Amino acid sequence: MAIQIGTTPQAGFDEPIELLMDCHRRVEHFLDTLIRVAEKAPCPLPDEYRRALTTARHYFDQAAPRHTEDEEDSLFPRLRAMDDPEAKKVLARLKALEADHRTARVDHERVDQVTDRWLEGGTIDEDSRRELIEVLHRLRRLYTEHIRLEDEEVFPAAQRLLDEQQLQAIGDEMARRRDIDAERGP
Numbered sequence: 298m299a300i301q302i303g304t305t306p307q308a309g310f311d312e313p314i315e316l317l318m319d320c321h322r323r324v325e326h327f328l329d330t331l332i333r334v335a336e337k338a339p340c341p342l343p344d345e346y347r348r349a350l351t352t353a354r355h356y357f358d359q360a361a362p363r364h365t366e367d368e369e370d371s372l373f374p375r376l377r378a379m380d381d382p383e384a385k386k387v388l389a390r391l392k393a394l395e396a397d398h399r400t401a402r403v404d405h406e407r408v409d410q411v412t413d414r415w416l417e418g419g420t421i422d423e424d425s426r427r428e429l430i431e432v433l434h435r436l437r438r439l440y441t442e443h444i445r446l447e448d449e450e451v452f453p454a455a456q457r458l459l460d461e462q463q464l465q466a467i468g469d470e471m472a473r474r475r476d477i478d479a480e481r482g483p
């Protein structure tokens with residue numbers, strides 16, 4: 298199977314909302330990769346599947362948690378601080394989104410346990426594979442609605458409601474989280 302490492306972000310840290318949307322495309326891509334490996338990889342695990350699995354795991358271990366922090370620590374608090382009727386509508390969504398983040402974390406921990414064993418031993422028993430596929434599809438369903446809500450409701454509202462300075466502050470925090478100079482871009 299073809300292995301595609303995550304695409305380079307289109308947006309820079311001066312466009313933090315676009316950058317958050319780019320992250321969603323990577324979440325979808327790497328989740329699909331995990332599902333493909335879980336459903337199709339023969340036993341013992343061939344090298345190309347091992348590489349795909351390792352790359353996708355690396356994304357969810359390293360990059361995805363920073364995306365959650367971008368939302369929970371940089372974007373959502375600024376929306377919560379807005380005194381605006383449109384913001385109030387969006388605020389009603391944020392609690393559910395944060396609950397999704399916690400639910401996803403539990404399922405990702407299970408995925409980590411099963412795939413760690415798979416990578417270590419090179420084989421996976423049928424029960425574990427079945428459970429892995431089930432957990433991954435549950436995550437796919439969760440992310441589908443979660444990402445739709447963020448891309449179609451929360452992010453466009455943030456784009457309209459937050460001023461240039463607030464957006465710049467979010468971009469700077471995102472850059473710092475990745476230890477990158479915001480001037481240089483991602």
Ligand SMILES: [Fe+2]
Binds near residue numbers: 365368394398443447
């Ligand atoms: Fe989120």
Ligand SMILES: [Fe+2]
Binds near residue numbers: 321447
């Ligand atoms: Fe998100």
